[in-house]
Amino acid sequence: MKARHDPICLFEFGASKELVLRFKDDVDLVQSITEVARSKGVKAGTFTAIGALKSAKLGYYDQRSHEYREIKIEAAMELASCTGNISLKGGEPFVHAHAVLSDEKGNTRAGHLLEGIVFAAEVHLTQLEGPGLERRYDKVTELMLWVME
Amino acid sequence: MKARHDPICLFEFGASKELVLRFKDDVDLVQSITEVARSKGVKAGTFTAIGALKSAKLGYYDQRSHEYREIKIEAAMELASCTGNISLKGGEPFVHAHAVLSDEKGNTRAGHLLEGIVFAAEVHLTQLEGPGLERRYDKVTELMLWVME
Amino acid sequence: MKARHDPICLFEFGASKELVLRFKDDVDLVQSITEVARSKGVKAGTFTAIGALKSAKLGYYDQRSHEYREIKIEAAMELASCTGNISLKGGEPFVHAHAVLSDEKGNTRAGHLLEGIVFAAEVHLTQLEGPGLERRYDKVTELMLWVME
Numbered sequence: 001m002k003a004r005h006d007p008i009c010l011f012e013f014g015a016s017k018e019l020v021l022r023f024k025d026d027v028d029l030v031q032s033i034t035e036v037a038r039s040k041g042v043k044a045g046t047f048t049a050i051g052a053l054k055s056a057k058l059g060y061y062d063q064r065s066h067e068y069r070e071i072k073i074e075a076a077m078e079l080a081s082c083t084g085n086i087s088l089k090g091g092e093p094f095v096h097a098h099a100v101l102s103d104e105k106g107n108t109r110a111g112h113l114l115e116g117i118v119f120a121a122e123v124h125l126t127q128l129e130g131p132g133l134e135r136r137y138d139k140v141t142e143l144m145l146w147v148m149e
Numbered sequence: 150m151k152a153r154h155d156p157i158c159l160f161e162f163g164a165s166k167e168l169v170l171r172f173k174d175d176v177d178l179v180q181s182i183t184e185v186a187r188s189k190g191v192k193a194g195t196f197t198a199i200g201a202l203k204s205a206k207l208g209y210y211d212q213r214s215h216e217y218r219e220i221k222i223e224a225a226m227e228l229a230s231c232t233g234n235i236s237l238k239g240g241e242p243f244v245h246a247h248a249v250l251s252d253e254k255g256n257t258r259a260g261h262l263l264e265g266i267v268f269a270a271e272v273h274l275t276q277l278e279g280p281g282l283e284r285r286y287d288k289v290t291e292l293m294l295w296v297m298e
Numbered sequence: 299m300k301a302r303h304d305p306i307c308l309f310e311f312g313a314s315k316e317l318v319l320r321f322k323d324d325v326d327l328v329q330s331i332t333e334v335a336r337s338k339g340v341k342a343g344t345f346t347a348i349g350a351l352k353s354a355k356l357g358y359y360d361q362r363s364h365e366y367r368e369i370k371i372e373a374a375m376e377l378a379s380c381t382g383n384i385s386l387k388g389g390e391p392f393v394h395a396h397a398v399l400s401d402e403k404g405n406t407r408a409g410h411l412l413e414g415i416v417f418a419a420e421v422h423l424t425q426l427e428g429p430g431l432e433r434r435y436d437k438v439t440e441l442m443l444w445v446m447e
Contacts, residue, residue, distance in 0.1 A: 007325045008334060013316040018162040018277050020193065020234070022295045027156045036157060044318065046346070046422040048195070048232045050247040052210055060402045061350055063374040063417050071404040076212040080247045080259035081230045081379045081398065083346045085318070085420055096420065098348040098378045100230065100249050100398050100406065102259035104209045106220040108249065110378035110400035119212050120290050122234055122245065124195040128316050141418050146320045167311040167426050169342065169383070171444045176305045185306060197344070197381045199396040201359055225361040229396045229408035230379045249379065249398050251408035253358045255369040257398065268361050269439050271383055271394065273344040 009148045013044065013130035021123040029053070029082070029116035030095050033123065037086045037093035044128040047097075049082035051121035056101060058111035066142040073109055077101035079121065082113065086125075087133035089144055094135060158297045162193065162279035170272040178202070178231070178265035179244050182272065186235045186242035193277040196246075198231035200270035205250060207260035215291040222258055226250035228270065231262065235274075236282035238293055243284060307446045311342065311428035319421040327351070327380070327414035328393050331421065335384045335391035342426040345395075347380035349419035354399060356409035364440040371407055375399035377419065380411065384423075385431035387442055392433060 019040065023032050033047065058071040084097030099113040135144035168189065172181050182196065207220040233246030249259040284293035317338065321330050331345065356369040382395030397411040433442035 007322040008330060009320040009322075010334065010338075011318040013318065016316060018165060018195075018275070018279075020160040020162065020195070020277070020282060020295075022158040024156040024158075025289055032157060036159065040159075046316075046318075048197070048346070050232050050234070050245065052212065054212065058400075058404050060376055060400065060404065061417075062402070063350065063352065069402055071402075073404075078209055078247065078260045080249050081232055083232075083348050083379055083381075085348070085422060096348065098376065100257075100259055100378050100400075102207075102209065102249075104211070104218055104220075106207050106209070106222070106258035106260050108257045108259045108398075108406045109404035110398055110406045111376045111404050119210075120287075120292055120294060122295070124234060126316070128318070130316075133318060138418075140323055143418055145418060146318075146420070167314060167344075167424070167428075169309040169311065169344075169426070169431060169444075171307040173305040173307075174438055181306060185308065189308075197346070199381050199383070199394065201361065203361065227358055227396065227409050229398050230381055232381075249406075249408055251356075251358065251398075253360070253367055253369075255356050255358070255371070255407035255409050257406045257408045268359075269436075269441055269443060271444070273383060 009146055011131050011133055013128040017127040019125040023118045023121040025119050027118050029118055029121055030097060030113060034093055034095045042086050042127045043088055044133040045086035045125055047084050047123055047125040049121055049123040051079045052119040053077050053079050054117040054119050057115040059114045060111050071111055077103055087135055089135040158295055160280050160282055162277040166276040168274040172267045172270040174268055176267050178267055178270055179246060179262060183242055183244045191235050191276045192237055193282040194235035194274055196233050196272055196274040198270055198272040200228045201268040202226050202228050203266040203268050206264040208263045209260050220260055226252055236284055238284040307444055309429050309431055311426040315425040317423040321416045321419040323417055325416050327416055327419055328395060328411060332391055332393045340384050340425045341386055342431040343384035343423055345382050345421055345423040347419055347421040349377045350417040351375050351377050352415040352417050355413040357412045358409050369409055375401055385433055387433040
């Protein structure tokens with residue numbers, strides 16, 4: 001469980017279950033994955049998603065001011081890439097996802113996925129079994145990150 | 150097998166096999182993954198790919214007219230991201246993939262990957278074992294999507 | 299082990315271990331994954347990462363001149379997507395990763411990830427068990443690629 005390299009926190013997981021999900025239109029992608037994690041008891045996991053969104057809110061974390069800037073996307077976009085993970089925050093499943101969106105010309109916008117209203121979405125979620133993956137306050141970044149105990 | 154939340158179709162899979170593939174130049178990435186799925190009997194799966202393409206056709210689905218718009222990329226591009234899945238359509242393996250491409254300045258184009266002529270490609274495909282993942286016509290989106298039976 | 303289709307090299311893997319990693323600020327993402335692979339004995343693997351970078355060097359491989367062009371990103375960027383694999387090169391673990399980065403407006407830059415100085419990074423690495431995945435010189439592309447023996 002102890003990483004050899006100080007700057008690296010390493011958590012090892014064993015057997016896993018694979019979930020494939022389709023989300024129907026008008027649900028929020030982030031909230032829906034959180035709900036699935038809660039209902040299936042997923043305490044640690046990782047996922048990818050593709051599909052299309054009706055609108056989205058992306059985030060950019062300002063590494064100096066330590067504040068999130070919100071980027072509103074009020075247009076129908078392809079979900080060209082979405083990668084994320086599930087861990088615990090305050091004992092509850094918490095979803096952290098990043099996404100790349102693309103418009104009718106193939107032009108892109110990307111960032112931390114705060115909200116994504118689904119047109120159609122296909123998600124592959126790998127449920128991991130192993131140590132607790134709990135987010136705690138990190139002084140350096142002022143973000144909630146994983147800490148080894 | 151039944152999702153607790155109405156807007157979510159959830160399919161659970163067990164053991165899986167991991168395939169790592171290299172595609173040589175001039176093959177189509179989408180067709181080649183389809184051929185591997187057919188030859189290895191993959192009825193459900195998920196994959197990622199990186200590499201470089203000689204040319205590509207991307208798609209954007211117009212959420213109002215319900216028609217695909219084709220974006221032709223007649224340039225050598227890095228395959229910066231590619232995420233996709235394999236399921237059945239009319240009983241045959243069907244590949245659904247999205248991709249982000251990048252040019253010599255790092256500028257990007259992205260969307261549904263209709264065709265990608267390979268310069269070099271490395272694919273990681275996870276074969277899933279479990280329930281049938283069959284695409285059927287969805288009235289709301291006019292797309293072929295997964296339905297729980 | 300032999301692929302049915304000539305243009306495809308197919309490697310089959312069995313059981314796998316799942317590693318979840320957090321990298322702390324100021325390490326290089328590519329080097330850190332290489333170090334984890336070395337310390338954990340990962341000879342074949344695949345990973346995704348999300349987070350934020352302080353700076354990065356992206357690569358674009360010129361398919362005509364067969365030379366890498368380097369794209370320097372001297373700005374704090376979200377790591378919107380990162381997909382990669384681990385295999386052997388000269389008997390040592392070698393990381394091949396592609397990434398999509400995004401700025402405060404959600405605009406993107408992408409390519410082969412040569413270097414990524416971490417602000418915060420969360421990595422999911424799947425260790426694969428099976429045949430040797432060794433990179434060798436490929437005449438067609440002048441890249442180091444996987445070959446079936």
